[in-house]
Amino acid sequence: MRLKPLRHVTAVGVAALVAFGGLGALTATPAFAATSQVSVVHGIPGQNVDVYVNGKKTLPDFAPGKVAGPLSLEEGSYDIVLTKPGDDISKALLKVDDAEIPGGANISLVAHLSADGKPSLTPFANDVSKVAAGQARIIVRHTAAAPAVDVRAGGKPVFENLTNPKEAKADLPAGTVKADVVLAGTDTVAIGPADLDLKEGTATIVYAVGSAEDKTLDLVTQTITGLHSAPGGVPSGSGGQAGSGLGLAWYAVAAAGLLMLLVGARRLVPGRR
Template identity: 65%
Template sequence: MRSSTIVRVLAAGAATAAVTATAGLATATPAYAATSKVSVVHGIPATPVDVYVNGKVTLKNFQPGDVAGPLDLAEGKYDIDLTKPGEAIDKAILSVDGAAVPGGANISIVAHLDAAGTPKITPFVNDVSKVGAGKARLVVRHTAAAPAVDVRAGGTPVFKNLTNPDEAKADLGAGTVSADVVLAGTTTVAIPATDLNLAEGTATIVYATGSAEGKTLGVVAQVITGLHSAPGGVPSGDGGLADDSGVSTWWLVAGAAALLLALGGGIRLATRRTGR
């Protein structure tokens, strides 16, 4: 899977791997480059992988359901390949070529199945704007080989007709919520109820992953902390769309859009490759 520095995060399933990844990418970006916070989510069922970044293996045996990061990654362009554990890079099962990572963003990259069951990579720009006192943010992302779904909290639909690879979000009262996933417009449960602890000042991102046909549907959760509102202050971000680092909002939005275009245009199944 060739991608941006981001997937080096895939390579960084642990702190040790993160250090290795950083060393492997040091020559790819200028010393003055702005950084982004990047996490990687592995949502392809039954497919452990080795991750190569710019031709070097940076993570071995990265497991489905794992979340790596966030890392502070310099803006730049990177090539990523995913292989079966122990296989050489020329046998990559998924690649992303020369994808650009903008500076000053908060991003999650998800390796998952599309609606038809084909492996792919989808980038999401995370909303890290502050939440109100006593609030928490819930984000649901449909990254499973499954039809449109409704997401219910306490049995009541809160996000309706969500399709792959879309997302929905809301700021809710902090606390524990029991959430399940049903086929859109029905009460047919696709993913059984899971208790979510929505802590104040956090964003909990829930990814629906796996395959309905393959009976591997499940969820992977990612939590972003530090979103408490400062009393009497102006909401600010931590590398996302609202920030106090001196990087203007319009530039971040443009950078995020560029990232989506770069990743979307560079992703391809490695079986189309003829070698390096």
């Protein structure tokens, strides 16, 4: 496997997180006004990392394909740094400075490859609005160095022409579905098939990660629980997920903020050779 060196940091992650910060005042609810739930997803193959938040090692030896957290972060500004395990924080592989985190949000911060194979950090607002009885939510995020794809369930396209770093979602009847990822408009399978257990009252988030060129494409999943329409408590989860209880308004506005991801610039971070 050929691993591209992690020496680039994308300003798009900063821009999008700043957008989240600007929206925080519009979306915070009394129960969650002070903190956000932030999960971290490692979707860059071939390199374990230490994750630092404001200079503190928060996730040591974090492996590719894993989801960690959620971290309860108070509203404010954060420096996020990824290094090789044991390296000093000054030897960053990837970082964002002054990322503004709003209060009351549920965010997944994804380290992944951009469409052209450059390491990136992308935040996604997680939809933790309630689902109808008997339903489950599936969210698919294209975070791989690969062209546009279609996502199929039972051999039939559910989401079409999905590109990096976009997402698509739908509420479906709860149950097990066999899903795969194919090149857009074709039957050429890029990832899968895989059985997805869509439990009632949950959101299953599926990340396409890795590189088509390096033949490292794979799926990473995250599950958010507690989304039943009937009273059932605060959304929570396993494998690094939790909920904020925010309504649909947050996700509609946050989606506009995520458009900033498409126009961000890149800058170099000093790295070891």
